[in-house]
Amino acid sequence: MQNSLESLCIVGGGTAGWMAATLLSTALRGSNIKITVVESPDIETIGVGESTVPSIMDFVQACQINLKEFIQATSASFKLGIRFDDWRTSEAGESYFHPFGKVGKDINGFDFYQAWLKSLANGQETRWVDYSANAIMAEHERFMLPPHQPQNWVLSSYAHALHLDAVLVARYLRDLCHKRGVTRVEATVKKVNLNNKSFVSSLELDNGTTITNDFFIDCTGFTGLLIEKTLKVGFEDWSHYLPCNRAVTVQTxxxxxxxxxxxxxxxxxxxxxxxxxQHRTGNGYVFSSQFCSDEKAMDTLVNSVHGKMLTQPRIIPFITGKRKKIWHNNCLALGLSSGFLEPLESTAIHLVYKTLVHFIKHFPDSDFDADSEQIFNQKINTDYEEIRDFIILHYCTSARDDTAFWRWCQTMPVPVSLNEKIRLFKNRGQIEHIPGQFFTSDSWYSILEGMKIRPQKYHPLVDGFHRQNLANTLSENIKDIRTAVLKMPNHYNYIQANCPTQIKAIS
Ligand SMILES: Cc1cc2nc3c(=O)[nH]c(=O)nc-3n(C[C@H](O)[C@H](O)[C@H](O)COP(=O)(O)OP(=O)(O)OC[C@H]3O[C@@H](n4cnc5c(N)ncnc54)[C@H](O)[C@@H]3O)c2cc1C
Structure with a gap:
């Protein structure tokens, strides 16, 4: 007979805390494990974190959340990818798109990218993104949720995420958790007590009470009250790879x-x-204090936004990196308390979800076996490193040399893992995708192509493709995508017809 945990306490009521409470209250249903969330009325949540990746849809589904209700309550719009402006050169006006979803249809078992490279060599000049339903939908501002049983390959090839109001997300999930029996304690943790094995034994709150639980999830934001301030697991600093360390934000x-x-x-x-x-725009400028002052960054942001400002510009400092151990003894760090990578590819909320998925898979019993903790930490480290490398790719491939920051990027340090990936890509035109990694080969190709980096060679076996057949297949791909996309409704009209928010912007 195994000794199951009886209680689990989540400290912090930001996006991470309430995502944990929602997913765990769903996954642990029937287990008798009591879930408590302690959130401080005095310490604010970070209040940013509004762009997501498609795994947010998995989270919504896994938590059995009504999507329409969620979109309306969080004033969400749909997201098909990211448009990168002015990244390659300083000449304003150049942009490229990183779409979610699949690009092209693989041919004879070959990665579509190889077939596309071959078509370029044959003289057929088309854009990589011409084969992405997401990119063409974005260009035409079209959207509809994919049908349950797609009639053609285009409708099964696209993927989407959401833009959300972070404060409203926490509020929505908190209300949902209340209905699902999660206990909420409004108080600030003043002291974290450890037992003689360095396990968290109890939390002393500012209302005079003490909470004793079997397991603790640290969602206290950058402070890392349990994982770092108390357990002192250490921090792996990646600032030498990614020097941006501040953001200024404003809503308009x-x-x-x-x-x-x-x-x-x-x-x-x-x-x-x-x-x-739906009701406002979130704006921010992520910058490096080594190359720009707060005042200059604020001016840059304020001068670049459109529309009346609804909030005062706010500076948020951060350090890039991650905790050396994200799970230690009976404590899991989640969200900003576990680490942070700048939001260039909107991956923080994804990492919250992924951490929870790994944690549920390796969920401990009261023996707290060290192997589960170790395997979990290895997996989440790999996830962090993969995303770190993908973000660095955007900087180290830029040809910009117009400012000290971009000149620094020209010779920036690059992790061995990324160097190797770029080297193989340049030599062979291939990106090795390991199952479980978030960014697909198509994502890597999209950034590399956006930065106009093409490999020296394509896969030798695509030379066997019949020239005219390949040309016809690719032309049909483009036609199929355009036909399907142009039948879709306009993004804004789709929202208005299906999930309009009642939230109003407040100035
Ligand atoms: C500039 C910036 C932009 C970002 N953009 C994106 C994005 O586009 N997409 C994305 O996915 N992510 C983004 N993120 C990350 C995202 O904001 C966070 O991952 C997400 O909001 C989770 O935050 P959190 O819940 O970990 O922390 P917080 O929101 O900081 O919440 C911390 C909680 O802990 C509580 N707390 C703290 N101390 C105590 C205590 N002693 N006792 C009790 N409670 C306590 C606080 O009251 C609060 O409720 C961004 C982050 C930054 C800094």
């Missing part, structure tokens, strides 16, 4: 209908984002 009124993609524009000392929600 909508001046046009929300587009179904995030915009990331390269700036003098970093990059800025635009995230269109």
């Amino acid at each position: 009124e909508q001046v046009s209908n929300p587009v179904p993609y995030t915009i990331a524009t390269a700036q003098e000392a970093g990059w800025s984002w635009k995230i269109p929600l």
Whole structure:
């Protein structure tokens, strides 16, 4: 007979805390494990984190959340990918798109990218994104949820995520958890007590009570109250790879209908984002303090936004990296307390979900066997490193040399793992995708192609493709995508007809 845990306490009521409570209350249903969330009325949540990746849809489904209700409650719009402006050169006006979903239809078992390279060599000049339903939907601002039983390959090839209001997400999930029997304690943790094995034994709260639980999830944000301040697991600093360490953020009124993609524009000392929600736009400038002052960054952001500002610009400092151990003894770090990578590819909420998925898979019993903890930590480290490398790719491939920041990028340190990936790509035109990794080969090809980096060779066996057949297949692909996309409704009209929010922007 195994000794199951009886209680689990989540400390922190930001996006991470409430995502944990929602997913765990669903996954542990029937287990008799009591879930408590402690959230401080005095310490604010970070209040940003509004652009997501398609795994948010898995989270919504896994938690049995009604999608329409969720979109309406969080004022969400749909996201098909990210448009990167001015990343390759400093000449304003150049942009490329990183679409979610599949690009092209594989031919005779070969990665579509190889077939496309062969078609270029044959003189058939088409864009890589011409074969992405997501990219063409974004160009035409079209959207509809994919049908349950897609009639053609185009309708099964696209993927989507959401742009969300972070504060509303936490509020929605909190209400849902209340209905699902999660206990909420409104108090600030003043002291974390450890037992003689360095396991967290109890939390002392500022209301005079003490909470004793079997397992603790640290969702206290950058502070890492349990995992770092108390358990001192250590931090792996990646600032030498990714020097941006601050962001300035501001919310503005909508001046046009929300587009179904995030915009990331390269700036003098970093990059800025635009995230269109139904009722307002989220804006931010991620920059490096080594190359830009807070005042300069604020000016840059304020001068680049459209629409009336609804909030005062706010500076958020951060350090890039991750905890050396994300699960230690009876404590799991989740969200910002586990680490942070700049939001260029909107991956933090995804990492919260992925951490929870790994944790549920290796869920402990009261023996707390060290192997589960170790396997879990290995898996999540790999996830972090994969995303870190993918983000660095955007900087180290840029040809910009117009400012000190971009000149630094020209000779920036690159992890061995990424160097090897780029080397193999340049030599052989291939990106090895390991199952379980989040970014597909298509994602890597999209960034590399956006930065105009092409390999020296394509796969030798695609030379066997019949020239005219290949040309015809590719032309049909493009036609199929355009035909399907142009039948879809406009993104804004689709939202208005199916899931309009009642939330109003407040200035
Ligand atoms: C500039 C920036 C932009 C971002 N953009 C994106 C994005 O586009 N997409 C994305 O996926 N992610 C993004 N993120 C990350 C995202 O914001 C976070 O991953 C997400 O919000 C989770 O935050 P959190 O819940 O871990 O922390 P927080 O929101 O900081 O919540 C911490 C919680 O802990 C509580 N707390 C703290 N101390 C105590 C205590 N002693 N006692 C009790 N409670 C306590 C607080 O009250 C609060 O409820 C961004 C982050 C930054 C910094």
